[in-house]
Amino acid sequence: MKQSNSPFPRSVTFSADTGVIPDATAHYQKRLSDLRGLFLDSEALERRIREENDAVCYENYGVSYSQAEGDLFFGTTIIYPGKVGSEYHITRGHYHRKRNHAETYQALSGQGLVLLEREDGTTRTAELAPGKVTYIAPFWAHRSINTSDVPLVFLWTCSIEAGHDYEGLGSRGMRQVVVERNGVPSVEDRPPRPV
Amino acid sequence: MKQSNSPFPRSVTFSADTGVIPDATAHYQKRLSDLRGLFLDSEALERRIREENDAVCYENYGVSYSQAEGDLFFGTTIIYPGKVGSEYHITRGHYHRKRNHAETYQALSGQGLVLLEREDGTTRTAELAPGKVTYIAPFWAHRSINTSDVPLVFLWTCSIEAGHDYEGLGSRGMRQVVVERNGVPSVEDRPPRPV
Numbered sequence: 001m002k003q004s005n006s007p008f009p010r011s012v013t014f015s016a017d018t019g020v021i022p023d024a025t026a027h028y029q030k031r032l033s034d035l036r037g038l039f040l041d042s043e044a045l046e047r048r049i050r051e052e053n054d055a056v057c058y059e060n061y062g063v064s065y066s067q068a069e070g071d072l073f074f075g076t077t078i079i080y081p082g083k084v085g086s087e088y089h090i091t092r093g094h095y096h097r098k099r100n101h102a103e104t105y106q107a108l109s110g111q112g113l114v115l116l117e118r119e120d121g122t123t124r125t126a127e128l129a130p131g132k133v134t135y136i137a138p139f140w141a142h143r144s145i146n147t148s149d150v151p152l153v154f155l156w157t158c159s160i161e162a163g164h165d166y167e168g169l170g171s172r173g174m175r176q177v178v179v180e181r182n183g184v185p186s187v188e189d190r191p192p193r194p195v
Numbered sequence: 196m197k198q199s200n201s202p203f204p205r206s207v208t209f210s211a212d213t214g215v216i217p218d219a220t221a222h223y224q225k226r227l228s229d230l231r232g233l234f235l236d237s238e239a240l241e242r243r244i245r246e247e248n249d250a251v252c253y254e255n256y257g258v259s260y261s262q263a264e265g266d267l268f269f270g271t272t273i274i275y276p277g278k279v280g281s282e283y284h285i286t287r288g289h290y291h292r293k294r295n296h297a298e299t300y301q302a303l304s305g306q307g308l309v310l311l312e313r314e315d316g317t318t319r320t321a322e323l324a325p326g327k328v329t330y331i332a333p334f335w336a337h338r339s340i341n342t343s344d345v346p347l348v349f350l351w352t353c354s355i356e357a358g359h360d361y362e363g364l365g366s367r368g369m370r371q372v373v374v375e376r377n378g379v380p381s382v383e384d385r386p387p388r389p390v
Contacts, residue, residue: 001295003334009311011322011329070295070333070354100196100265104352116204127206134206138265139198155328157299157352159265
């Protein structure tokens with residue numbers, strides 16, 4: 001990228017309540033049926049898909065003006081409240097394709113957690129709440145979870161080069177899950193799959 | 196940086212009202228006397244330095260956990276309200292040392308403008324206001340201005356590699372200024388220096 005064909009600065013409006021970015025350059029929705037295989041309780045998932053007309057679990061607005069090295073990519077994610085069985089709504093989760101690239105999240109409304117894990121097996125959780133920057137350090141896969149009963153809306157910012165690798169976590173998904181126990185969120189190791 | 200010595204994820208608390216980040220890894224203040232030569236009206240500046248005990252014009256909290264390629268640098272800037280003559284309080288302004296690196300700002304309280312210019316002489320302004328991401332495109336020098344009567348607090352995020360080049364703007368400072376005319380902010384070309 002040269003100065004002469006680089007993008008122009010601008011202000012981009014977002015809604016802290018709904019997460020909508022009217023001038024986003026990309027937008028997608030993930031319905032419950034798009035997340036088959038990721039939740040612990042697949043029967044509960046199929047029931048909700050049938051009974052709730054395959055509701056949207058989360059959506060994403062992205063803004064980018066170039067693909068050039070050094071540029072940033074930002075946007076919002078909105079995770080709607082709900083559970084599949086006892087497990088809170090989640091995003092798919094991914095590593096960055098370029099593993100050494102960090103990301104920041106900043107919750108605008110709602111409350112939640114980020115599950116993080118490294119390829120060496122280390123796990124961590126970090127809080128998503130208004131008034132906090134959630135720092136996704138380099139090399140950590142990350143999945144966001146809405147543990148509140150309103151939409152969890154957060155802004156995210158990363159290098160345009162970071163990229164997404166949805167395969168790196170393999171079919172097992174992440175090592176930990178966030179479930180409701182006695183009305184509060186509990187981070188637990190994923191139980192082994194039934195044989 | 197290798198996975199094994201890369202930083203850990205975490206949530207970092209900030210105040211949207213004051214901009215304070217208690218766990219910041221860096222912090223500095225710029226007083227009016229640090230900004231000599233940048234305001235149009237140097238007599239008004241010297242008067243305020245004397246009469247207001249060299250008040251703080253702006254301050255900055257930064258958070259970084261590594262200097263490694265791919266990591267991010269984020270923090271807050273707080274510009275206190277006020278004018279030097281008719282010119283609103285400003286930050287020094289800079290290019291990124293790596294010119295092709297972008298940045299995002301997100302105003303948390305107060306209201307203001309970013310003055311932007313490229314080395315080819317093109318100028319732009321962008322708004323700083325809650326509910327907007329202000330996108331500092333690659334190759335643009337940027338200076339922030341508080342046009343409100345409360346502290347302007349904004350979050351900023353960029354690559355740790357972006358760096359600061361305070362010399363690139365030269366002694367003339369930026370090509371434009373933001374002054375109050377009839378009670379409202381006006382973006383104007385900088386008048387030539389008196390000879």
